[in-house]
Amino acid sequence: MGKKLLLANDHIPGIQSYQVYRQHGGYASVEKALKTMKPEDVLEEVKKSGLRGRGGAGFPTGMKWSFLAKPEGVPRYLVCNADESEPGTFKDRYLMSRIPHILVEGMITSSYALGAHTSYIYIRGEYYYVAQILERAISEAYANGWLGKNIQGSGYDLDLYVQVGGGAYICGEETALLESLEGKRGNPRIKPPFPAIAGLYGCPTVVNNVETISAVVPIVNGGGDAYAAIGVGKSTGTKLISASGHINKPGVYEIEMGISVEDFIYSDEYCGGIINGKKLKAVVAGGSSVPVLPADLIITTAAGEKRLMTYESLADGGFATGTMLGSGGFIVMDEDTSIVENLHTFARFYHHESCGQCSPCREGTGWMEKIIHKILDGHGTLEDVDLLWEIQKKIEGNTICPLGDAAAWPVASAIRHFRAEFEEYVKNSSQIKKIRHYDLINH
Amino acid sequence: MSTSKEIKFSNEALELVAKMISRYPEGKQKSALLPVLHLAQAEFDGWLSPEVMDYVAELLSIQPIEVYEVASFYSMFNLKPVGKCLLEVCRTSSCWLRGANEIVEHIEKKLGIKEGETTPDGMFTLKTVECLGSCGTAPMMMCGAQFHENLTFQKVDSILDQLKSEGKRKTYLDDVTVNHY
Numbered sequence: 106m107g108k109k110l111l112l113a114n115d116h117i118p119g120i121q122s123y124q125v126y127r128q129h130g131g132y133a134s135v136e137k138a139l140k141t142m143k144p145e146d147v148l149e150e151v152k153k154s155g156l157r158g159r160g161g162a163g164f165p166t167g168m169k170w171s172f173l174a175k176p177e178g179v180p181r182y183l184v185c186n187a188d189e190s191e192p193g194t195f196k197d198r199y200l201m202s203r204i205p206h207i208l209v210e211g212m213i214t215s216s217y218a219l220g221a222h223t224s225y226i227y228i229r230g231e232y233y234y235v236a237q238i239l240e241r242a243i244s245e246a247y248a249n250g251w252l253g254k255n256i257q258g259s260g261y262d263l264d265l266y267v268q269v270g271g272g273a274y275i276c277g278e279e280t281a282l283l284e285s286l287e288g289k290r291g292n293p294r295i296k297p298p299f300p301a302i303a304g305l306y307g308c309p310t311v312v313n314n315v316e317t318i319s320a321v322v323p324i325v326n327g328g329g330d331a332y333a334a335i336g337v338g339k340s341t342g343t344k345l346i347s348a349s350g351h352i353n354k355p356g357v358y359e360i361e362m363g364i365s366v367e368d369f370i371y372s373d374e375y376c377g378g379i380i381n382g383k384k385l386k387a388v389v390a391g392g393s394s395v396p397v398l399p400a401d402l403i404i405t406t407a408a409g410e411k412r413l414m415t416y417e418s419l420a421d422g423g424f425a426t427g428t429m430l431g432s433g434g435f436i437v438m439d440e441d442t443s444i445v446e447n448l449h450t451f452a453r454f455y456h457h458e459s460c461g462q463c464s465p466c467r468e469g470t471g472w473m474e475k476i477i478h479k480i481l482d483g484h485g486t487l488e489d490v491d492l493l494w495e496i497q498k499k500i501e502g503n504t505i506c507p508l509g510d511a512a513a514w515p516v517a518s519a520i521r522h523f524r525a526e527f528e529e530y531v532k533n534s535s536q537i538k539k540i541r542h543y544d545l546i547n548h
Numbered sequence: 549m550s551t552s553k554e555i556k557f558s559n560e561a562l563e564l565v566a567k568m569i570s571r572y573p574e575g576k577q578k579s580a581l582l583p584v585l586h587l588a589q590a591e592f593d594g595w596l597s598p599e600v601m602d603y604v605a606e607l608l609s610i611q612p613i614e615v616y617e618v619a620s621f622y623s624m625f626n627l628k629p630v631g632k633c634l635l636e637v638c639r640t641s642s643c644w645l646r647g648a649n650e651i652v653e654h655i656e657k658k659l660g661i662k663e664g665e666t667t668p669d670g671m672f673t674l675k676t677v678e679c680l681g682s683c684g685t686a687p688m689m690m691c692g693a694q695f696h697e698n699l700t701f702q703k704v705d706s707i708l709d710q711l712k713s714e715g716k717r718k719t720y721l722d723d724v725t726v727n728h729y
Contacts, residue, residue: 180573189681190679190681191679192640192641192642192678192679192683193641193642193679193683194681194683195681195682195683195684197681198681198682223573229681230582230586230622230624230720231624231680231681231690231720232681233586233693233720233721234693234694234695234722234723234724237693237723264571266571268571268579268582268583269582269583269586270582270622271582271585271586271618271621271622271623271624271625272622272623272624272625273621273622273623274678274679285582286579287576287578287579288578288579288580288581288582288608288610288614288618289578289581289614289618290617290618290621291621291622306573306576347683347684348684349642349645349683349684349686350641350642350645350646350683351645355683355684355685355686356684357684389641393640393641393679434683436641436642436645436683438645442645446644447641447644447645450639450640450641450644451640451641453640453678454640454641454678454679457623457678458678460621
């Protein structure tokens, strides 16, 4: 069994409540930070830990914190990104609803380090019931002196609020999230300025993912060095992986970075293998935005090395033969899966979620969805596959925010690794049309 | 509550609005727009009519257009009337892999409506949505605040029967504690 830092206590009955959470060592990081550490000491531990943003980008958290501007007399904000919407990702929902106090605790310790006196947790609207769980945890924290004025007699003040969204994937992009928190449409801002300089209400702001902020708790408790001792190279600590698709044991797993992908898929401790003993066809390893890889390339790299669950190993080979750890949304597809049809669900998703600001994304995502639909329906041509390739290339890198890239990469990787399958749909179009029409008659 | 009556929040709801506004710095009351719209939708028949949106604008001292542009951007806000139970079935990748399309077809057959339609009795509206973060418990649908997960045809049947016999409007603000996680 690997070491667990976030989910160590998730099996304990009543861990949702303050009392049980506290009995199991809860809020120790706040005590330690407020009583024995200066804010910059907390930052130092986070830097030492090597923690990287767990929302998908993997940017070093300590570095992000150190960019925060600190002008005199201007409030600073910490905003937690709980807008988890990347298809295949459900770890934050699991963590927040199972152990809500770990996020509240992480918010207090992190806010102290950043010198924030008001902090927000922005949660996607569809998780309304989770917001209510968090609200309950926050009132318990207030009642026990962990929030409000003069926390535990330290002289430090903090107010923490939950804000619900309205259903928009784009609000997971940090500047769109801030716009939404200001009561506007979730249109990403042009950067620079980055939120660290001008974020919420134009004030210096740090935006961090739920898992990132929660990881600050074990980092402060055990020290940054102990956290960094887990994992491989620059992939330190543990990572929550959301496993779904054609596996025997879907769910959220906390892994030590560095276990092999093969173990993760086939061992009984994790996914427990493919349903009905079928063969593995492909994996989307880090949420819908990252490149899909065929079975051989996800198990071993192009160079023939075992692929590991780390930022670096999953990215080995670049986009030609590799992928990304992303948010840890691990979607497994068995041998009977149509890559084209799965891609259609992604293309529809990005088309639906494009905010509409940038033409390449607004128009391109719609075109891609339509062309894939056309191919699926038996009306595609070989030129359509090339056209699809051209469109994704023209979206990538040409938009204000990364949603354009996120829409392009699944299309590019599906064509790169499974072009023959697209061509099958084109070549057998009359057959496909017959099946479709037969379906229609029987509908 | 019917929208033909005067549009006004209950005193309880108004207190909640004041509490929401107090969470933001002075002059930044617009930040409360999304939470207040959720509250308005729950209070006024599950959708946001132009009159309701104007009322929200007045409450927050902002222009009506600032409310319209936000309400039309986010997918959880209904700008047309919906049934008492809005069934939101996810069909993105992981749900599709585990049979979401078949679940949609099954509901269509059972209720005699197509996606996007409402049953004649005004009880159910069927909507397909994008990933709701329930991929490990796919296929799933949401009704109000409740996630219904690991769906089978049988499970769908009993959920629909249950909802119908309750006959209550479901909202995102319902207090639910029995979700899977």
